[in-house]
Amino acid sequence: MRIVVDVMGGDHGCxxxxxxxxxxxxxxxxxxxxxxVGKEDEVGAAIKNLGLRDPRVKVVHASEVLTMEDKPVVGxxxxxxxxxxxxxxxxxEGRADAIISPGNTGGVVAASTIKLRPLxxxxxxxxxxxxxxxxxEFVLLDAGANVECRPMHxxxxxxxxxxxxxxxxxxxxxxxxxxSVGTEDVKGNDLTLEAFKLCKQVEIxxxxxxxxxxxxxxxxDVVVCDGFVGNVVLxxxxxxxxxxxxxxxxxxxxxxxxxxxxxxxxxxFLTIKRRVDSDTYGGAPLLGLNGVVTIAHxxxxxxxIKNAIRHTGxxxxxxxxxxxxxxxxxxxxRLSCRAAEAPAPS
Amino acid sequence: MRIVVDVMGGDHGCxxxxxxxxxxxxxxxxxxxxxxVGKEDEVGAAIKNLGLRDPRVKVVHASEVLTMEDKPVVGxxxxxxxxxxxxxxxxxEGRADAIISPGNTGGVVAASTIKLRPLxxxxxxxxxxxxxxxxxEFVLLDAGANVECRPMHxxxxxxxxxxxxxxxxxxxxxxxxxxSVGTEDVKGNDLTLEAFKLCKQVEIxxxxxxxxxxxxxxxxDVVVCDGFVGNVVLxxxxxxxxxxxxxxxxxxxxxxxxxxxxxxxxxxFLTIKRRVDSDTYGGAPLLGLNGVVTIAHxxxxxxxIKNAIRHTGxxxxxxxxxxxxxxxxxxxxRLSCRAAEAPAPS
Numbered sequence: 306m307r308i309v310v311d312v313m314g315g316d317h318g319c320x321x322x323x324x325x326x327x328x329x330x331x332x333x334x335x336x337x338x339x340x341x342v343g344k345e346d347e348v349g350a351a352i353k354n355l356g357l358r359d360p361r362v363k364v365v366h367a368s369e370v371l372t373m374e375d376k377p378v379v380g381x382x383x384x385x386x387x388x389x390x391x392x393x394x395x396x397x398e399g400r401a402d403a404i405i406s407p408g409n410t411g412g413v414v415a416a417s418t419i420k421l422r423p424l425x426x427x428x429x430x431x432x433x434x435x436x437x438x439x440x441x442e443f444v445l446l447d448a449g450a451n452v453e454c455r456p457m458h459x460x461x462x463x464x465x466x467x468x469x470x471x472x473x474x475x476x477x478x479x480x481x482x483x484x485s486v487g488t489e490d491v492k493g494n495d496l497t498l499e500a501f502k503l504c505k506q507v508e509i510x511x512x513x514x515x516x517x518x519x520x521x522x523x524x525x526d527v528v529v530c531d532g533f534v535g536n537v538v539l540x541x542x543x544x545x546x547x548x549x550x551x552x553x554x555x556x557x558x559x560x561x562x563x564x565x566x567x568x569x570x571x572x573x574f575l576t577i578k579r580r581v582d583s584d585t586y587g588g589a590p591l592l593g594l595n596g597v598v599t600i601a602h603x604x605x606x607x608x609x610i611k612n613a614i615r616h617t618g619x620x621x622x623x624x625x626x627x628x629x630x631x632x633x634x635x636x637x638x639r640l641s642c643r644a645a646e647a648p649a650p651s
Numbered sequence: 652m653r654i655v656v657d658v659m660g661g662d663h664g665c666x667x668x669x670x671x672x673x674x675x676x677x678x679x680x681x682x683x684x685x686x687x688v689g690k691e692d693e694v695g696a697a698i699k700n701l702g703l704r705d706p707r708v709k710v711v712h713a714s715e716v717l718t719m720e721d722k723p724v725v726g727x728x729x730x731x732x733x734x735x736x737x738x739x740x741x742x743x744e745g746r747a748d749a750i751i752s753p754g755n756t757g758g759v760v761a762a763s764t765i766k767l768r769p770l771x772x773x774x775x776x777x778x779x780x781x782x783x784x785x786x787x788e789f790v791l792l793d794a795g796a797n798v799e800c801r802p803m804h805x806x807x808x809x810x811x812x813x814x815x816x817x818x819x820x821x822x823x824x825x826x827x828x829x830x831s832v833g834t835e836d837v838k839g840n841d842l843t844l845e846a847f848k849l850c851k852q853v854e855i856x857x858x859x860x861x862x863x864x865x866x867x868x869x870x871x872d873v874v875v876c877d878g879f880v881g882n883v884v885l886x887x888x889x890x891x892x893x894x895x896x897x898x899x900x901x902x903x904x905x906x907x908x909x910x911x912x913x914x915x916x917x918x919x920f921l922t923i924k925r926r927v928d929s930d931t932y933g934g935a936p937l938l939g940l941n942g943v944v945t946i947a948h949x950x951x952x953x954x955x956i957k958n959a960i961r962h963t964g965x966x967x968x969x970x971x972x973x974x975x976x977x978x979x980x981x982x983x984x985r986l987s988c989r990a991a992e993a994p995a996p997s
Contacts, residue, residue, distance in 0.1 A: 376837055439898045449832055452840040486795055486882040491722055494798040494879045517886025521894035533840045534880055536832040538887055540863025545891055548867035549923075552785045556919035566915025573902035573909050577895075 306618050307338040307401040310610075311392040312348060313370040314408025316603045319343050320351035322407060325587075325610020327357045332611070335618065340401055342367050342392040367391040370408070373603070377411035381419070389413055393420045396596045403597035403617045405588065407605045413598065414450045414591060421596040424626060426633045429454070430593035431462045432532070432600060433469050434539055435586050440523040444470050444479075448589060449536035459483065459500035459529050460507060460640075464632050465592040466527035467509045472623045473616070479526035482515030484534060489514070496531060504529075506643060507636040546581055550574075587613030590620055593629065597621045652964050653684040653747040656956075657738040658694060659716040660754025662949045665689050666697035668753060671933075671956020673703045678957070681964060686747055688713050688738040713737040716754070719949070723757035727765070735759055739766045742942045749943035749963045751934065753951045759944065760796045760937060767942040770972060772979045775800070776939035777808045777878070778946060779815050780885055783926050786869040790816050790825075794935060795882035805829065805846035805875050806853060806986075810978050811938040812873035813855045818969045819962070825872035828861030830880060835860070842877060850875075852989060853982040892927055896920075933959030936966055939975065943967045 310326055312319040323341060330336055338361055341348050345366040351357075352364070367388040371380045381390055389408050393416045395401045406413045410432070418430055431447035444466045451458065463481045470479035483501055485493040490501060492514060504511045515525045517538075530538070553574075557567040567574075587609035588601035599617045602609060656672055658665040669687060676682055684707055687694050691712040697703075698710070713734040717726045727736055735754050739762045741747045752759045756778070764776055777793035790812045797804065809827045816825035829847055831839040836847060838860060850857045861871045863884075876884070899920075903913040913920075933955035934947035945963045948955060 374835070439894060439901075452832060484883055486798060486879055489720070497879075516890075517883050517888070518890040520887060521890050530883075533832055533843075534883060537830055537863050537876075537880060538883060541866060541884055541887060542863070542891055544862075544864040544867050545888055546895070548785060549892070549895055552923060553919060555785075556922055557916055559919070563916045563919050566912040566917070567919070569912025570903055570909045570916065571912070573899060573905070573913070576902055577898060 306335050306403070306621055308336060308614060308617060309340040309342060309392045309395045309401045309404045311388045311404065311406035311408055312341050312343040313367070313388040314372070314406065314603070315601070315605055317606060319347050320354060321606055322610050323348065323351045323357065324355055325605070325607040326614070327355055328607055328611040329614040330359050330361060333615065333618065336361060336614070338363065338401065340365050340392070340395055342388045342395070344368065365391060365395065371412040373409055375409060375412065377409065377415040380409070380412060381416055389416045390420070393417055397421055403599070403621050405599045405601055405610070405613050405617055407588070407601035407603055407610070410449060410600055413600050417591055417594050417596065417598045421594045421598070423593050424595055424630045424633070426630065426637050427461055427593040429458045429461070430591050431465060432589050433466055433592050434589040435474065436539070436542065437580050437585070438521040438523060441526060442474055443520065443526050443528055444474070445528045445530070445535055445539060446592070447530065447532040447535050448539045449532045450591060452531065452533040454496060454531035456496060456499035456503055459496065459531065460503035460636065461593070461633055463504050463509055463511065463527065463529045464507065464636055465629050466529060468625055468628050468632060469590065469592060470526050472625050472628060473619055476526045478510045480512045480524070481509045481527040481529065482512050482519065482525040484528050484530040484538070485514040485516065487514060488516060500529070503640060506640060508632070543583070550578070584609040584612060586616055587611070588616070595626070597626065652681050652749070652967055654682060654960060654963065655686040655688060655738045655741045655747045655750040657734045657750065657752035657754055658687050658689040659713070659734040660718070660752065660949070661947070661951060663952060665693050666700060667952055668956050669694065669697045669703065670701055671951070671953040672960070673701055674953055674957040675960040676705050676707060679961065679964065682707060682960070684709065684747065686711050686738070686741055688734045688741070690714065711737060711741065717758040719755055721755060721758065723755065723761035726758060727762055735762045736766070739763055743767055749945070749967050751945045751947055751956070751959050751963055753934070753947035753949055753956070756795060756946055759946050763937060763940050763942065763944045767940045767944070769939050770941055770976045770979070772976065772983050773807055773939040775804045775807070776937050777811060778935050779812055779938050780935040781820065781932050782885070782888065783931070784867045784869060787872060788820055789866065789872050789874055790820070791874045791876070791881055791885060792938070793876065793878040793881050794885045795878045796937060798877065798879040800842060800877035802842060802845035802849055805842065805877065806849035806982065807939070807979055809850050809855055809857065809873065809875045810853065810982055811975050812875060814971055814975050814978060815936065815938060816872050818971050818974060819965055822872045824856045826858045826870070827855045827873040827875065828858050828865065828871040830874050830876040830884070831860040831862065833860060834862060846875070849986060852986060854978070889929070896924070930955040930958060932962055933957070934962070941972070943972065
């Protein structure tokens with residue numbers, strides 16, 4: 306497998322990203338080529354510091370970086386030679402199979418969408434984030450690629466998330482729900498009410514609306530929403546988990562007895578912490594494009610990058626793009642047949 | 652103060668709600684009249700069981716109940732004699748100052764909005780939920796009254812939330828943020844981007860956009876969003892907190908050592924649990940109407956109902972409706988002046 310890594314744009318500099326690449330190369334013999342895209346001098350220095358000597362590594366120079374301050378589309382127009390654009394081009398030219406970037410999320414979405422184009426029949430790509438709960442892992446999508454959605458987009462997210470949950474996470478018949486303000490069919494806003502009607506007609510295990518209460522209660526495996534809601538929910542969960550652990554820690558420190566208790570029970574906390582660790586997946590796939598794209602966390606360290614490379618490889622090897630294309634085509638056909646069969650409004 | 656309680660529609664039946672009323676009457680001498688609205692026979696039986704003998708209590712019969720399955724507006728039209736409609740009428744007729752209901756949220760919003768009407772200048776009421784974090788309590792609004800919002804609504808929520816935070820929670824200069832997908836001014840969807848421009852122009856301590864990460868990090872005191880996003884976020888937080896505690900408990904039970912540790916550290920958990928307990932407020936105010944309206948949790952037990960009565964009393968005594976009316980009028984005037992001053996598009 307041939308992977309491109311945009312090594313610029315992560316919060317900790319390119320050496321941390323390349324450190325993750327080094328670990329992945331050491332562990333994964335199926336990697337046949339690995340392109341590192343970024344400023345040549347910085348990348349060269351990092352490679353030297355890390356003692357990375359591997360014939361599979363190719364450095365590709367890009368003189369610019371899309372920063373968090375850049376507006377995605379405007380930034381891409383101004384910074385023609387930025388690392389994310391160059392990285393995507395390598396996949397577009399067929400020289401690599403997949404791309405990983407820890408940079409500006411909007412920039413990765415825009416560059417990938419413009420250059421790789423959506424899969425046939427897919428209207429918009431979606432960021433699919435895997436969120437661990439106690440008894441299952443659910444996929445939330447869209448987590449922020451597309452903040453203004455139409456019902457058709459949500460229906461397609463339901464299919465893409467279903468494919469991802471089945472093919473990558475191993476849920477044989479993933480339960481798909483639309484995130485809404487109540488579980489009853491009539492609850493929701495205009496977008497979710499219309500999307501509900503579409504989802505009912507396609508071949509997924511659609512369980513209807515789900516609420517915030519359901520997410521962590523093993524009621525649903527694929528949670529569908531627009532990119533605004535998904536991004537807000539994802540960050541709220543991350544922020545709340547972090548703050549709960551911080552708060553507990555401070556409460557434990559208040560007396561020696563509590564400290565001792567927390568020390569005795571520490572394995573319980575560590576079990577949960579390990580399970581909710583964002584490094585496990587290292588990033589989120591951008592589903593629905595001609596090419597496998599993974600958006601790594603800006604804060605990704607070595608282990609996260611290594612895991613992102615591994616999961617990106619799985620997505621490629623499991624041919625999820627071909628499966629998504631086939632299932633979306635079938636759903637689109639079914640919906641247009643139904644629309645044609647429906648009596649014309651009199 | 653004269654309060655109406657819609658005693659039907661709570662998850663635990665009317666006796667639990669009336670039990671909470673009894674506790675409030677025992678503790679609060681400022682309550683001069685308390686109307687219990689519901690099915691006469693059930694209310695009578697509950698009063699008898701509880702040994703509630705208080706001359707301030709008046710029972711008002713309503714033969715129907717709006718259930719969770721009823722669509723709010725349709726249900727209100729069909730069930731003319733439902734308890735929530737009758738309860739609101741008592742406030743409308745000036746016989747009481749405030750109303751509390753643990754029933755169908757959509758029904759409470761619809762009945763109150765239709766019968767009491769919004770305050771002068773206010774376009775839509777909003778449910779303002781107080782969410783406890785480690786270092787502060789923030790108000791999230793709208794938590795579900797209005798799932799399709801316009802920018803003007805969000806601006807008015809910002810003012811109403813600001814007044815509530817200042818007058819009821821005691822934050823002298825509450826920090827107001829719009830919940831969005833990034834803190835930069837340019838991040839958001841069409842609704843939040845437009846609302847951002849309006850909020851910048853009015854007299855609040857507007858700190859711009861906030862993300863999910865900011866909510867529990869003491870960055871913001873008033874979080875503004877549409878009712879769809881707010882409801883999803885609120886329920887996600889509730890669900891996640893519950894699941895974290897349940898998960899911890901299960902991990903603790905796995906070995907005797909962990910159990911012992913958890914027991915020693917139990918005060919740390921209890922401190923947090925007490926603080927995040929939804930009974931503290933017992934309900935959320937529906938702000939922006941001619942009348943003080945509190946939506947209690949459907950699952951509210953006695954303590955929650957008692958607290959809901961206490962907080963409803965505070966909102967009434969602090970005259971927050973008069974303050975909201977004045978501040979919204981000033982903001983509306985300022986925005987229409989600005990609009991008039993702006994050069995006409997050529």
